[in-house]
Each structure stands twice: as C-alpha cells, then as structure tokens.
Amino acid sequence: xxxxxxxxxxxxxxxxxxxxxxxxxxxxxxxxxxxxxxxxxxxxxxxxxxxxxxxxxxxxxxxxxxxxxxxxxxxxxxxxxxxxxxxxxxxxxxxxxxxxxxxxxxxxxxxxxxxxxxxxxxxxxxxxxxxxxxxxxxxxxxxxxxxxxxxxxxxxxxxxxxxxxxxxxxxxxxxxxxxxxxxxxxxxxxxxxxxxxxxxxxxxxxxxxxxxxxxxxxxxx
Amino acid sequence: xxxxxxxxxxxxxxxxxxxxxxxxxxxxxxxxxxxxxxxxxxxxxxxxxxxxxxxxxxxxxxxxxxxxxxxxxxxxxxxxxxxxxxxxxxxxxxxxxxxxxxxxxxxxxxxxxxxxxxxxxxxxxxxxxxxxxxxxxxxxxxxxxxxxxxxxxxxxxxxxxxxxxxxxxxxxxxxxxxxxxxxxxxxxxxxxxxxxxxxxxxxxxxxxxxxxxxxxxxxxx
DNA sequence: AAATAAAACGAACGGTCGTGCTTTTTCGCA
DNA sequence: TGCGAAAAAGCACGACCGTTCGTTTTATTT
Numbered sequence: 487x488x489x490x491x492x493x494x495x496x497x498x499x500x501x502x503x504x505x506x507x508x509x510x511x512x513x514x515x516x517x518x519x520x521x522x523x524x525x526x527x528x529x530x531x532x533x534x535x536x537x538x539x540x541x542x543x544x545x546x547x548x549x550x551x552x553x554x555x556x557x558x559x560x561x562x563x564x565x566x567x568x569x570x571x572x573x574x575x576x577x578x579x580x581x582x583x584x585x586x587x588x589x590x591x592x593x594x595x596x597x598x599x600x601x602x603x604x605x606x607x608x609x610x611x612x613x614x615x616x617x618x619x620x621x622x623x624x625x626x627x628x629x630x631x632x633x634x635x636x637x638x639x640x641x642x643x644x645x646x647x648x649x650x651x652x653x654x655x656x657x658x659x660x661x662x663x664x665x666x667x668x669x670x671x672x673x674x675x676x677x678x679x680x681x682x683x684x685x686x687x688x689x690x691x692x693x694x695x696x697x698x699x700x701x702x703x704x705x706x707x
Numbered sequence: 708x709x710x711x712x713x714x715x716x717x718x719x720x721x722x723x724x725x726x727x728x729x730x731x732x733x734x735x736x737x738x739x740x741x742x743x744x745x746x747x748x749x750x751x752x753x754x755x756x757x758x759x760x761x762x763x764x765x766x767x768x769x770x771x772x773x774x775x776x777x778x779x780x781x782x783x784x785x786x787x788x789x790x791x792x793x794x795x796x797x798x799x800x801x802x803x804x805x806x807x808x809x810x811x812x813x814x815x816x817x818x819x820x821x822x823x824x825x826x827x828x829x830x831x832x833x834x835x836x837x838x839x840x841x842x843x844x845x846x847x848x849x850x851x852x853x854x855x856x857x858x859x860x861x862x863x864x865x866x867x868x869x870x871x872x873x874x875x876x877x878x879x880x881x882x883x884x885x886x887x888x889x890x891x892x893x894x895x896x897x898x899x900x901x902x903x904x905x906x907x908x909x910x911x912x913x914x915x916x917x918x919x920x921x922x923x924x925x926x927x928x
Numbered sequence: 929a930a931a932t933a934a935a936a937c938g939a940a941c942g943g944t945c946g947t948g949c950t951t952t953t954t955c956g957c958a
Numbered sequence: 959t960g961c962g963a964a965a966a967a968g969c970a971c972g973a974c975c976g977t978t979c980g981t982t983t984t985a986t987t988t
Contacts, residue, residue: 524974532938533937537976543976599824604737606816606883606886607735652900654883659873659879666841675872679873682873686903743946753967753968754967
C-alpha cells in the first residue's frame, strides 16, 4: 500500500521487502540498533543475501532514511496541498501528522527522532542525510506558514521558522509523553498546544473567526 | 565541582571517577552506545576492574541515570528555590535550564533525551528508572507552575501539566535544532517560545506588567 | 532448451561485546 | 611491619557484529 512504487525484476522487489522489514526494526531500535543479522533472520534469508542488496550497513541506513522520509512526506504533506492555501492547509498538515503519529509513530517509533538523537554528534554521510531530509520537511512546512501569512491568516510579524520550531517541539513532546511515559493525554495536549500557538500568531480578523476548536479535517490520500 | 558528593575509601572514589567518565561517553553515544571496554580504555583501567564496580552493565546504566538526574536537579531546580514563588522562580528554572543546555547539553548531549528515545519501547529496570527521574523533574516544574497560579501570576485556568508539556517541547526542539542542525539561532528561538507561552498563560494584570523581554536572572548555585 | 546473468546461500574472518573466573596488586589498620 | 581485606588485573568464554568470498540456486534471455 505504502510500499515503494512499482517494482521490477526480482532484485528490486526483495530490496523493497527488506527495506520494509528494516524500517520496522529501525523504528523500534533505531538506526544503530538495526543489525543485518536480525534483519536476515526476520526475513528468513541469509545474512550475506540481505547484505548484498545494499553493499554496506551505512548505505542500508541511508536508504532507510530516504524511504522513511518519502512515506512521511506522502502521508503528511502531499494530501494537504489539495486544500486551500493558508491556515486550512497548515492545519491539515498538522492533523495528518498527528494521525500518522497515532497510527504508526507511537506504536512503532519515529526514525526522524531516534535518528536525530543517534547521529547528532557523529560525522558522516548518515548524519548528513538525516540533516537533509529534516531540512526538506521543515522547508515544506515553512512554506505553508508563509502562505498563511500572505493570505492574512497569520500576522505579518510571525516568523515562519519560529512557528515551525515551536510546532516541532510540540511533536517531540508528544512522542516523549506518549512513548516513554505512556500518557494517553499526550495527543490531546499536542492539539491544545497547536491551537494555542496558531491562535497566538493568528491575524486579529482571523482570530475572531476561529470558533475555538473548529472542525479540522484530515485529508486522506 | 559538580562531582558526586563526599567520597570515602578508594572504592567509592574510583567508582565516582568511572561514573564521571561514563557520563561523558553516555551523553555523546547514549546509554546503549556506552561500552565497558571503551570506558575502561578511556580510564586506563582493565575492563574487569571497571566492571566489578557495578556488577552489570544494566546497573551501570541505572547509576548513570541517577547521577545525571542529580546533577540536573542541582543545576536547574535547586538554585531557583531561593527566588520568590511564582513567575520569578519558574522563569529562573527555565533560565538555569537554558544555561545548562548551552554549557553542557549542547556540547555533550543529554541523557534524558537519548535515554528516552533508546528505552521508550524496551521493558526493564533501565526504562523504569528513566520514567521515574523524568516524572521527578516534571513534578518539580509543575509545582512551580501551580505556585505561579496561586500567586496570581498565571491564569487560574492554566493547566500546569499542559504548561510543562509545552515547555519541554521547547527544550526538545532546542536540542534538535542546536545539535542536529547546528542552528545557532535555536537558543534565541527557545527563549522566544518560552516568553510567548508564559505570556499566553499570564494573568491579565501580570501580562500588562511584563515589559516584553524583561531581565531574567539565572540564579547561580 | 541452452546459455548467461542475477540473486541467494554458507562458511569464515577479525573484532567487540558483556560477563565469569583466578591471580596479583594495593590499601587500611593493628 | 605484617596481615587481612578490598580493588584491580589478566584471561577466557560464548555470542553477535559487519564484511568478504566462493559456490549454488534461481531468473531472465537467446
């Protein structure tokens, strides 16, 4: 369903299957916790057979990051572009994100978060890729925020980068409370924080129009 | 200076020294990235000699969590109790935290964060201890928030747990941007987010009194 | 169906891991 | 100064790690 695109010729097909299983493990145990041995065992294949598809553990990790980012963008940002620019689209992005967190990231873990923590003070291509994909989604969200300003939904003095910084903080806190502390109220807290943040940056005219807890559709793909 | 308390009889003395070096490694590479071998090499001691002080790797990790939590509380919360209850104390806590982040956590890493990510879906005593120390500082900060409400500095309808949730999100975003993305503006962003949050929850009378970016002392120990 | 290419396998390498022993060194005290 | 206890060292173990290589099994093409 969310598997990677159309496959061809056996090779790419099993490569995709490996990537799929690897994402499952890496989400749980992190990119460093993922070992080729356990990945092979889980797939009922030999270690060397699995290994050959990527050439090195590092390239496997990079492929994992790319695939995870692809799914994230597809689930969070892509469906939102069908909505009107401005606050509707920004809100939809947040809701899509929240839905993804509840359905896949809380049960399985998030590679963006574990990867960031694991590689934030380690040099090399894995770290660099991590930075790249992070910048990519941040840019996307900043663009949506900027459009909300242009539409007059958010105040002109609202800094898009600051807004995205704060919203990502909400997501990180959500992961922390939901996964480590197993606090069921975390999702509600995250929504409240989002509302409060948007409310703060909302243009006066728009703020009055916000019926405080309006309906917010999550746009499905 | 911030070494652990008074030591006695060689044994506890070297144990403290090991803990000190281990904290350095664990901050960088996480609790799982810390190995007894590299710890021994770094100290110029034998693996088994280091090992004997803790009995198991798990107990070493737990001792590390405790020591890290002790230092955190000592640096962030303890100095703040000398200030007046309410917003002054809450603000001091945040500033002390921010100072610690800049001086030790950004350069070295944070065990609370890496530990949370590493153990959030793994059962066992290490995870449990992680939860315990997390709850401890959250309770402390919630208390400060509650007092700020009682003092009339924050609105009566402000939920202390929600406030702490949001403030921790700010800290997590700070770590992310400062460590992974190496964004020097992260600290400024965190302060802005704190101001905005407190401003939002501030009681009307207090809000007017806030001269927007007032002096905020960081209370030294 | 035969020939060629791609994929999976199995065994082995050098390393590092945590941990259990036994022995040696060092310390604290009478 | 010497003796008992505590601390450190040395060594070995089984397990798992990523990786390499030669072989065998599958796919694909002629």
